[in-house]
Amino acid sequence: MSLRKSRIEMPAQDPKERVKNFKEVALGYTSEMAREEASRCLNCKNPLCKKGCPVEVDIPEFISALKEDDPARAAKILKNKNNLPAICGRVCPQENQCEMHCILGKKGEPVAIGRLERFVADWEREQGIPDPEKVETINKKVAIIGSGPAGLTAAADLAKFGYQVTIFEALHVPGGVLMYGIPEFRLPKEVVQQEINYIKKLGVDIQVNFVVGKTATIADLLEEGYDAVFIGTGAGLPNFMNIPGENLSGIYSANEFLTRTNLMKAYLFPQYATPIKIGKKVAVIGAGNVAMDAARTALRLGAEESYIVYRRSAEEMPARHEEVEHAREEGVQFLFLTSPVAYKGDEKGYVKVMTCQKFALAEPDESGRRKPVAIPGSEFDMEVDTVVVAIGQGPNPLVPRTTPGLILTKKGNIQADEETGATSLSNVFAGGDIVTGAATVILAMGAGKKAARAIHRYLQGIEK
Amino acid sequence: MYEILKNEVLGSNIYLFEVKAARIAAKAEAGQFVIIRLHETAERIPLTIADYSREKGTITIIFQAVGASTRELAEYKAGQKILDLVGPLGVPSEIEKYGTVVCIGGGVGIAPIYPIARALKEAGNKVISIIGARSRDLLFWKEKMAAVSDELLIATDDGSEGRKGFVTDVLKDLLEKEKIERVWAIGPMVMMKAVANTTRPFAVKTIVSLNPIMVDGTGMCGACRVAVGKETKFACVDGPEFDGHEVDFDLAMKRLAIFKDEEQRILAKGQCGGGCGCH
Numbered sequence: 001m002s003l004r005k006s007r008i009e010m011p012a013q014d015p016k017e018r019v020k021n022f023k024e025v026a027l028g029y030t031s032e033m034a035r036e037e038a039s040r041c042l043n044c045k046n047p048l049c050k051k052g053c054p055v056e057v058d059i060p061e062f063i064s065a066l067k068e069d070d071p072a073r074a075a076k077i078l079k080n081k082n083n084l085p086a087i088c089g090r091v092c093p094q095e096n097q098c099e100m101h102c103i104l105g106k107k108g109e110p111v112a113i114g115r116l117e118r119f120v121a122d123w124e125r126e127q128g129i130p131d132p133e134k135v136e137t138i139n140k141k142v143a144i145i146g147s148g149p150a151g152l153t154a155a156a157d158l159a160k161f162g163y164q165v166t167i168f169e170a171l172h173v174p175g176g177v178l179m180y181g182i183p184e185f186r187l188p189k190e191v192v193q194q195e196i197n198y199i200k201k202l203g204v205d206i207q208v209n210f211v212v213g214k215t216a217t218i219a220d221l222l223e224e225g226y227d228a229v230f231i232g233t234g235a236g237l238p239n240f241m242n243i244p245g246e247n248l249s250g251i252y253s254a255n256e257f258l259t260r261t262n263l264m265k266a267y268l269f270p271q272y273a274t275p276i277k278i279g280k281k282v283a284v285i286g287a288g289n290v291a292m293d294a295a296r297t298a299l300r301l302g303a304e305e306s307y308i309v310y311r312r313s314a315e316e317m318p319a320r321h322e323e324v325e326h327a328r329e330e331g332v333q334f335l336f337l338t339s340p341v342a343y344k345g346d347e348k349g350y351v352k353v354m355t356c357q358k359f360a361l362a363e364p365d366e367s368g369r370r371k372p373v374a375i376p377g378s379e380f381d382m383e384v385d386t387v388v389v390a391i392g393q394g395p396n397p398l399v400p401r402t403t404p405g406l407i408l409t410k411k412g413n414i415q416a417d418e419e420t421g422a423t424s425l426s427n428v429f430a431g432g433d434i435v436t437g438a439a440t441v442i443l444a445m446g447a448g449k450k451a452a453r454a455i456h457r458y459l460q461g462i463e464k
Numbered sequence: 465m466y467e468i469l470k471n472e473v474l475g476s477n478i479y480l481f482e483v484k485a486a487r488i489a490a491k492a493e494a495g496q497f498v499i500i501r502l503h504e505t506a507e508r509i510p511l512t513i514a515d516y517s518r519e520k521g522t523i524t525i526i527f528q529a530v531g532a533s534t535r536e537l538a539e540y541k542a543g544q545k546i547l548d549l550v551g552p553l554g555v556p557s558e559i560e561k562y563g564t565v566v567c568i569g570g571g572v573g574i575a576p577i578y579p580i581a582r583a584l585k586e587a588g589n590k591v592i593s594i595i596g597a598r599s600r601d602l603l604f605w606k607e608k609m610a611a612v613s614d615e616l617l618i619a620t621d622d623g624s625e626g627r628k629g630f631v632t633d634v635l636k637d638l639l640e641k642e643k644i645e646r647v648w649a650i651g652p653m654v655m656m657k658a659v660a661n662t663t664r665p666f667a668v669k670t671i672v673s674l675n676p677i678m679v680d681g682t683g684m685c686g687a688c689r690v691a692v693g694k695e696t697k698f699a700c701v702d703g704p705e706f707d708g709h710e711v712d713f714d715l716a717m718k719r720l721a722i723f724k725d726e727e728q729r730i731l732a733k734g735q736c737g738g739g740c741g742c743h
Contacts, residue, residue, distance in 0.1 A: 170682050172501055172508075172548040180684075209550040211682055215487050236684040240696065247689055247696060247715055249722040256685035264507065264679065273533060274507040274679075275726030349718030396683050398701065 005108030008037040010115050015329040019299050022184045022267055025326060026090070031071075034119040038066035040104060041111045048101035049113060054446025055088075055153070057081045059098055059113055066116060075124040078117060083156035083199060084149065084445065086125060086191045089118025091182060092442045093320050125194055132202050138162040140459050143226040145212045145399060148176025149441045150232030150432025152199055153448030154455070158230075159202040161456050166226075168210040171263065176234055178441070180263040181255070183293050185300070189262070213398035218406075218428060228427045228455050231414060232448060235433035236396035240389055241285070245343030248351040250277060254290045254390035261297050279385025280304045283354055285340060286390035287317040292324060294388040295332045303386065306332050311339035311359045311372040337361070337372065341379065343387065354384045393438050403428070413437055421451030429455055465545040469522060474604035475597075477529045478572055479538050480514070486521030488513075488551045494579035495557030495673065495705055498523065499681040501548035502537060509533045510678045510700075512650075513552060514575035523551075526575030526604075532730040553681045554704045557671070559583045562645035564590040566638060567613070568631050568659055570651025571597045574605055576673060577650045582612040584648075590614050592638060596631035596651075600624040631655065632662045639666045646671065649708065653717045660708035670708035674699045676719060691715050 011027040012018075018025050029037065041063040049059045058077050065074035078085045094100075094114035102110030142158050144151045147169040155165045173179055178192045200206060212218065218229055238253035240246055252260075257276070260266040264274035282298040284291045287310035298306040308327070310317060313336045317324060328334075337359045344353040358378035361370040395412045407415045407424035414423055414430040421429035431447030433439055470482035488498060497512045509531075515524035529538035540546070557580050565584050569577035574595045585591045593613040597603045599622045610616045617634050618626025627634055631651075638644060639662070647670040649659040656672040663670045676688040676699050683701035690699050691712035697703060 170550065171680060172550070180680075209548050210487075211550060211553065214551065214553055214682075215491060236682070238684070238686045240686070240689075242696065247691055247719070249719055253686040256679060256687045259679050259685050265505075269726065270730050272505045273730060275723045275730075277723065277726065348721070349715070398682060 004036075004040055005104075007040070007109045007112040007115075008033045010112070015326075015331075018185065019296075019330045022300055024188050025185050028122055029115055029119045031069075031119075031123075034066055034071075034116055035069060037112050038063045038116060041067070042103060044103055048103065049098040049111075052097040052099070052101040054097065054442050055082050055449050057098075057117075062120065063111065063113070063116060066120065071120055071123045072127075074120045078120055082117075082445075083153055084195045085117050086121035086195055087149070087178060087187060088442060088445070089114050089116075089121055090187050090191070093440055095321065097442065121195075125191070129194070129198055132160075132198070135160060135162045137164065137203075138459075140164065140227045141166070141225055142455060142459075143168060143221045143229045144232065145218075145229065146170075146176055146232040146234055146432075146434075147174035147196070147206060148178065148232060148234045148432065148444065150234070150434075150444035150448040150451075151176070151230065152196065153445040154230045154232060154431065154452045155204045155448075156199045156202055157449055157452035158455060159199070159204045161452070163456075163459070164205075165203070166205045166207060168212050168215075168221075169206060169208045170211040172208050173263070174206045174208060180259040181290065181293070183258065183262055183297050185296070186293065211398065213402040217402045218399065219403070222427065227459055228429065230421070230448070230451050230455060231399055231423075231428065231430040231434055232432045232444070233396055233399050233434045234444075235393040235438040237394040238389070239392045239394060241340070241391065243340060243342055245345060245351065246389070248343050248345040249349045250279060250345075250351040250385055251343065251387040251389065254284075254286070254294050254388050255393065257294050257388045258290070258297065261301065267301060276301065277386065278303050281384050282306045282386040282388065283309050283340075283382070283384045284388045284390055285309050286392070287312075287319055288390065288392070289319045289323055291388075291390035292319045292327045292332070294390050296327050296330055298386065298388070299330055299332065307335050308332060309335045309338050309340065309356065311337065312369060313337055313361060316369045339372075340387075351384060351387055354382045354387060355379055356382055393433075395434050395437070399434075411437065417454075419450060420454035421447060422454060427458070429458075465547060466549040467545050468540055468542050471540065471542050474526065476601045477538075478526065478602065478604060479529060480524060480526045480575075481537075481540075482522050482524050483546065483549065484521060485523050485549055485551075488549070489516045489518050489521050489523050492516040492523060492552040493556035494559065494583040495576075496552035496554045497675075497681075497704060498525065498549055498551030499553060499678065500525075500537070500546055502533070502540070503547050506536070506547070507533055508548075508679055508681070510553070510675060510681055512576035512673070512675070512704075513579070515579055524575075526572060528572040532727055535731075550681065553700060555702070557583065557648070557705060559587050561588045564592065564642060564644055566635065566644055566647045567591060567593045568635065568647065568649040568651070569593070569595045569609070570631055570649070570655040571602055573649075573651030573655070573673075574603070574609065577648060578605060578608060578612070580648050580650075581609065585612045585614075592617065592644075594619065594631045594634050594638075596620060596626075596634075596655075598622065630658065632658045635659060635662050639663065639668065644668050647708075648673075653713055653720065656708060656711075657713035660711070660713070664709055671705050672708040672711060673704045674706060674711070674716060675704065676716060677722060690719075
């Protein structure tokens with residue numbers, strides 16, 4: 001067997017075409033491609049890739065099954081640890097996790113683990129996902145708050161242990177950020193709902209339109225007979241810069257912009273009644289994955305020009321390399337070392353002008369990135385008619401405010417043990433962005449997994 | 465799914481719906497709201513809770529059928545179901561014993577002022593209520609308001625009922641002759657702005673309830689942001705009630721009109737059936 005140094009490319013929609021539609025950009029491997037890529041895996045005795053996976057997937061094992069042309073077995077191995085493989089295969093930053101540790105990466109490209117994961121999950125979905133095996137039920141109830149990646153993972157693992165699990169979701173569909181945040185062209189909503197259906201088949205009950213902290217408090221749930229609670233409410237409060245004119249019409253938080261488009265399907269307006277206003281010239285402030293999603297969404301909604309405006313340089317961009325490349329290919333433009341200081345609007349209150357300032361990079365700051373310093377007198381005006389502020393999110397206060405005794409960090413996140421999710425309240429656990437601040441889908445899933453194990457130990461009276 | 469138990473026409477284009485929603489009814493307090501999504505392709509819209517019955521497990525919403533979504537809602541009959549209903553959202557009204565308080569409801573704003581007046585009355589306040597509208601066919605709940613008020617005053621723009629003029633005219637007279645501790649005002653943005661301007665020289669704390677555009681209603685999107693004093697607040701989680709003397713009403717009115725053009729497109733679609741190919 002000859003060893004390829006480079007991985008098999010995954011087919012994708014042509015940038016010129018895809019920028020006109022909301023269909024998925026990356027098209028996935030064919031069986032042949034998957035088998036060929038799988039054959040690159042050396043099946044190391046000491047597989048380092050596994051150490052890079054927050055949900056502990058048996059990576060060489062599932063790839064071996066693929067090599068042997070047994071995708072059904074590959075799917076079984078994968079789902080033993082990962083309840084959301086079609087999602088992870090699409091949105092995980094594998095380059096910083098499993099693939100970063102792959103030995104092939106030392107001299108060439110690492111095995112495309114993420115693409116293989118996606119192939120297996122998609123193959124299984126096309127065949128029809130088999131029903132999970134029944135487990136012996138344990139007569140204890142667990143409430144999960146939030147149906148994003150952390151909540152879904154905790155719920156699925158607890159259901160596999162045998163607990164009676166109910167998820168409480170504030171929005172009208174489950175999925176959290178997978179539904180409202182990540183765009184259709186990167187993560188089709190049908191794929192998300194199918195994976196959630198699998199979790200329902202594990203016996204998990206999902207109550208939508210239920211805002212914990214409002215419809216009922218954690219204390220109410222405990223009183224109603226839940227034995228433990230897991231909080232996975234995510235990073236749900238958008239940050240703004242608090243600069244003059246930021247409340248003008250046409251300036252959205254990334255959450256609003258993406259929620260209107262993804263969750264409410266504003267791109268199908270007026271068939272779907274939720275509107276979105278998109279200008280000719282769109283500026284997205286920030287350079288994370290969410291900013292890339294917003295800039296690419298803007299083009300698909302009909303913007304003529306879409307800019308990423310970022311106060312540091314290309315090197316410091318927190319977005320995944322792949323997302324930045326996709327954005328570039330589609331025509332998103334980048335204004336580095338630039339940040340808005342004020343907005344001006346017309347008489348009706350719509351934003352028209354963004355005043356920006358130029359920055360230079362100084363020494364690295366505490367985050368290890370070089371600190372941007374404003375250049376005096378560098379202000380300039382840029383005409384814009386839509387602005388999307390994508391500079392991160394803080395913790396949503398609804399649960400913390402209504403849960404006495406729950407200790408928070410200075411930033412308002414829930415203080416929880418990294419390994420167990422244990423909080424200051426003995427029967428309450430937490431994980432995901434509500435604990436760490438905005439991070440990735442897979443880290444939230446990892447936290448959900450650890451918390452499920454800790455809740456199991458707690459409910460078995462072993463330890464917290 | 466949430467069943468509509470009653471659909472009652474209260475006045476010209478004003479509708480009252482009683483909806484089965486036991487969990488929301490169990491927690492609802494004066495000043496809070498719900499968000500509804502009628503069906504799969506509908507938008508999420510906020511509506512204030514006008515009343516609730518913990519015993520029956522129902523909430524009452526009252527709305528004016530002016531926009532595309534409210535017109536569609538008005539078509540729903542008793543027995544039909546609303547797909548999504550979530551709440552109670554927002555911070556409840558701050559109910560205490562203040563002394564003499566004035567509760568003002570303008571137009572469809574009479575509905576949300578009612579539970580506040582009732583709660584203030586129950587807390588031992590002397591409640592003077594003022595309700596107003598353009599004309600008498602837009603007034604409703606006079607008896608209900610009278611029952612929870614020590615005094616009920618009425619104003620209509622055209623003089624068809626009560627005093628001819630605005631609620632602010634009635635309010636100004638009250639402020640001049642009596643010591644008022646606090647004022648609540650709910651109604652159109654222009655009315656709430658006028659009330660705040662009327663009470664400002666008297667330095668009487670004035671609470672208004674804002675009804676901006678919302679999407680999730682739980683603090684996630686920031687569509688409902690309003691400028692209050694020097695700060696930006698989210699009406700859904702910090703409000704919907706704010707100190708009227710601090711609210712930037714002009715900004716709030718502009719933000720309410722953001723999607724006016726799109727609203728017209730939706731309404732036009734309803735009129736021509738959407739088969740015209742023009743939208």
